[in-house]
Amino acid sequence: DAKTTQPPSMDCAEGRAANLPCNHSTISGNEYVYWYRQIHSQGPQYIIHGLKNNETNEMASLIITEDRKSSTLILPHATLRDTAVYYCIVKKTGANNLFFGTGTRLTVIP
Amino acid sequence: DAGVIQSPRHEVTEMGQEVTLRCKPISGHNSLFWYRQTMMRGLELLIYFNNNVPIDDSGMPEDRFSAKMPNASFSTLKIQPSEPRDSAVYFCASSLSFNEKLFFGSGTQLSVL
Numbered sequence: 397d398a399k400t401t402q403p404p405s406m407d408c409a410e411g412r413a414a415n416l417p418c419n420h421s422t423i424s425g426n427e428y429v430y431w432y433r434q435i436h437s438q439g440p441q442y443i444i445h446g447l448k449n450n451e452t453n454e455m456a457s458l459i460i461t462e463d464r465k466s467s468t469l470i471l472p473h474a475t476l477r478d479t480a481v482y483y484c485i486v487k488k489t490g491a492n493n494l495f496f497g498t499g500t501r502l503t504v505i506p
Numbered sequence: 507d508a509g510v511i512q513s514p515r516h517e518v519t520e521m522g523q524e525v526t527l528r529c530k531p532i533s534g535h536n537s538l539f540w541y542r543q544t545m546m547r548g549l550e551l552l553i554y555f556n557n558n559v560p561i562d563d564s565g566m567p568e569d570r571f572s573a574k575m576p577n578a579s580f581s582t583l584k585i586q587p588s589e590p591r592d593s594a595v596y597f598c599a600s601s602l603s604f605n606e607k608l609f610f611g612s613g614t615q616l617s618v619l
Contacts, residue, residue, distance in 0.1 A: 438609025438612060
């Protein structure tokens with residue numbers, strides 16, 4: 397599976413949009429981009445995934461560049477409960493080993 | 507739905523003792539995964555099952571580790587004998603099918619003294 401690169405940490409003001417970048421320049425055509433997050437002392441939680449089109453659900457939006465070499469996870473109105481480590485993962489269709497990497501530690505500031 | 511249920515939540519044991527971690531996946535899910543998380547190595551996949559059959563155990567660190575899934579609603583991860591370097595948080599996750607998103611339990615914090 398392709399590797400991903402994320403900034404180690406970010407801050408965001410409460411109520412503002414949090415934009416978390418991910419670089420996956422070696423992604424191949426059959427690999428999806430997944431986002432999970434892990435709140436302190438909890439197990440990872442699925443957020444969203446996509447192949448090449450932008451996706452939106454009740455938690456977040458995923459913007460994937462046209463060349464698919466990078467993506468951005470957007471939390472439109474960050475709350476204190478969104479403070480967590482966010483993992484960007486690239487996974488082949490049919491593969492089940494999610495490689496979590498080190499992620500981005502997002503801190504939402506009051 | 508109660509989600510993925512793991513027990514115990516915390517386990518403290520002495521080196522050399524046998525440790526058994528338990529997991530109840532979400533009802534109807536066909537795939538089950540065991541992960542381990544440490545500060546040094548992050549989240550690592552140990553083993554996963556599909557329809558109760560182990561598919562890939564290449565992440566199991568050594569023969570001291572074993573996992574079973576006797577039925578669709580229960581799995582165990584056993585460490586015998588345990589060592590201090592096994593101290594970690596062990597997560598169980600399940601998914602509806604082989605290629606679906608994972609739902610994680612709250613984990614078992616294992617401390618081997």
